[in-house]
Amino acid sequence: MQQGLTEEMYAHVDEYENREDYSDQERLAIQFAERFALEHRTLDSTFFAEMRRHFSDVEILELATTIAFCLGIGRVYTVLDIANECPVTMK
Numbered sequence: 001m002q003q004g005l006t007e008e009m010y011a012h013v014d015e016y017e018n019r020e021d022y023s024d025q026e027r028l029a030i031q032f033a034e035r036f037a038l039e040h041r042t043l044d045s046t047f048f049a050e051m052r053r054h055f056s057d058v059e060i061l062e063l064a065t066t067i068a069f070c071l072g073i074g075r076v077y078t079v080l081d082i083a084n085e086c087p088v089t090m091k
Contacts (some may be wrong), residue, residue, distance in 0.1 A: 005019075008021065009021050009022065013030060016030045016031075024054065025055070027055045028050065028054050028055075029055075029063055032047075032051065032061075032063060032064075032067070033067045033070075035047070036064065036068075036071075037066045037067070037071055048060070065079060
């Protein structure tokens, strides 16, 4: 368990909208990561106003940087066919 993340939460992160074990802040961070990865052009001022209700500007920058790094390194691993010990399934 790292920073309050349980195995159960990790196993069901793709169901974050319907699970009670995530805080509002955690749900928003997951939504940010999902939209950043899949539909980044929809991240508008309305979304960032909601983000600023739960996160500081520094925290938003840290989240965005971490998400970008994870996406990038995931692509590197895919291109180089490096084994992934933690498979992710898509909805």
